[in-house]
Amino acid sequence: MTLLHFWGPADPSWSSSISATPKTCSTDCLTEPPRPQTSPSAFSVRSSTRGSGTVPSGLQKQPKKDLSRILRTESAIRGIEKKANSSKYSRLWPKAVLEALDEAIRDNRHDSTLKIFGLLRKQHWYKPRCQTYTKLLMMLGKCRQPQQASLLFELMLSEGLTPTLDVYTALVSAYGQSGLIDEAFSTVESMKSVSDCRPDVYTYSILISCCIRFHHFEQIDRILAEMSYLGIECSSVTYNTVIDGYGKAGMFEQMERSLMDMIDSGSCLPDIFTFNSVVSAYGRSRHINDMERWYEEFQLMGIRPDIITFNILIRSYGRSGMYEKMASVLDYMEKRFFSPTVATYNIITDAYGKAGDLGKMDDYFKKMKHQGIKPTSVTYCSLVNAYSKVGLVSKVDSILRQVSNSDVKLDTAFFNCVISAYGKAGEVEKMSNMFQMMKERKCWPDNITYATLIQAYTAQGMTEAVRDLEAKVIATKERSVKRTLLFCPHYIDLQYLMSAQPFFCMSFLKPCLLLSFEQAQG
Incomplete structure (x- = not known):
């Protein structure tokens, strides 16, 4: 396999924010800004998982704000929220209100956003704007609040605004991202009867993305046929969304057919996102020959691999137990001046850890630190899982000492790994201490945490402790349960948890399983 040493093109950017400068405008749609032409983050085609610690898919966020600005922002939002609960504040400084609203939208705080927006509407200088409603609807879509989005749309109509194409598209996104596909299609149908609001390629791309997600x-074919009938050409984002969706679902025939359609279109040629999607799809399914074949094909098209491509190759070879090829990709990267990232090392340490090759895992972990790359919570999760698998509890203790002497940001998944390791080893006291430390670090326990503790306490005959924890689990919100299963299933051995408390585990995992089943069945 011939590997190239050229970097791929940089990611496009797409952002939306409310101007902090107070503006007043009429309801005339001509005052609306032009629609964004670059691809939204929902359609960036990159493959990554929490477990491997790969670079997050989609567009990269802006660098984190410094602590002082974060504190100022938090204080400002809290202050505005307090005023929002009172009816006497109608002459506030526009800049303060608009900045607080902008920050709340940016951080996807839907409760705070709606309170601040309510305060904004009370101001004597307030005039409704379609652009503001568009951003609010997009935020509510990301937060899975379709009912609030529907009410907000009705409020907009009551204020005398005529919805724009952007507003309708944001409403389609709000419904679609929550799995309300019928409502999303209904909104698209409504758009067709409104002048100047007929759906465009951006609207249909969002609809396709939501259909694939659920x-x-x-x-998909119905939407593409409708686009063709209306004379709407697919964009690169549309093709990449379809290709990535089919690939992740293992529908390789449809994926390749869509790729051929993209090439035949002549106007939308494959790019690095297409490259990574196809290679990742085959690699994820352990179809190594097909992965390597398409790797060569894309190079013949003139598309050069980037660091994400190499990480995909390393992960795919690791999953298939092809460790020599995995190491050769890393060697090639280093010789061609592709600097391995923290994601690269996370993939490698996880692969060797799962294979039980602790020597290689430790070597790459040391190499990672020697090169000045700081381990993350994902790195330490892989190490803890590997040591726990072979019963090396002392190594877990060593990891904790390293973590305590570093500034690594720990998360719930890390503590779950350590608690699970101590639980399997019967170290109940250490496990309880980690549970306490977890709360001190403000990493709130989830249902996996409680199930692990209950399994260990049950094995020790600590029935009273089991009853207390069961009561806490019952009080845990359903939202936390869903998040646990959907985002953290690969860190803990669920089969191990089910062995001791099958009925109890199923009682709180059932809502998550039903949710996943409903999404899979549509």
Whole structure:
């Protein structure tokens, strides 16, 4: 396999924010800004998982704000929220209100955003703007608040605003991202009857993305046929969304057909996102020959691999137990001046850890630190899981000492790994201490945490402790349960948890399983 040493193109950017400068405008749609032409983050086609610690898919966020600005922002939002609960504040400084609203939208705080927006509407200088409603609807979509989005749309109509194409598209996104596909289609149908609001390629791309996300693959051809009938050409984002969706679902025939359609279109040629999607799809399914074949094909098209491509190759070889090829990719990267990232090393340490090759895992972990790359919580999770698998509890103790002497940001998944390791080893006291430390670090326990503790306490005959924890789990919000299963299933051995408390585990995992089943069945 011939590897190239050229960097791929940089990611496009797409952002939306409310101006901090107070503006007043009429409801005339001509005052609206032009629609964004670059691809939104929802359609960036990159493959990554929490477990491997790969670079997050999609557009990269702006660098984190410094602590002082974060504190100022938090204080400002809290201050505005307090005023929002009172009816006497109608002459506030516009800049303060608009900045607080902008920050709340940026951080996807839907409760705070709606309170601040309510305060904004009370101001004597307030005039409704379609652009503001568009951003609010997009935020509510990201927060899975379709009912609030629907009410907000009705409020907009009551204020005398005529919805723009952007507003309708944001509403489609709000419904679609929550799995309300019928409502999303209904909104698109409504758009067709409104002058100047007929759906465009951006609207249809969002609809396609939502259908793929909730496994409504039968709708894809229907949408593409409708676009063709209306004379709307697919964009690169549209093709990449379809290709990535089919690839992640293992629908390789449809994926390759869509890729051929993209090439035949002549106007939208494959790019680095297409490259990574196809290679990742085959690699994820352990179809190594197909992965390598398409790797060569894309190079013949003149598309050069980037660091994400190499990370995909390393992960794919690791999953397939092809450790020599995995190491050769890393060697090639270093010889061609591709600097391995923290994601690269996380993938390698996880692969060797799962294979039980602790020597290689430790070597790459040391190499990672020697090169000045700081380990993350994901790195330490892989190490803890590997040591726990072979019963080396003393190594877990060593990891904790390293973590305590570093500034690594720990998360709930890390503590779950350590608690699970101590639980399997019967170290109940250490496990309890980690549970306490977890709360001190403000890493709130989830249902995996409680299930692990209950399994260990049950094995020790500590029935009273089991009853207390069961009561806490019952009080845990359903939202936390869903998040646990959907985002953290690969850190803890669920089969191990089920062995001691099958009925109890199923009682709180059932809502998550039903949610996943409903999404899979559509």
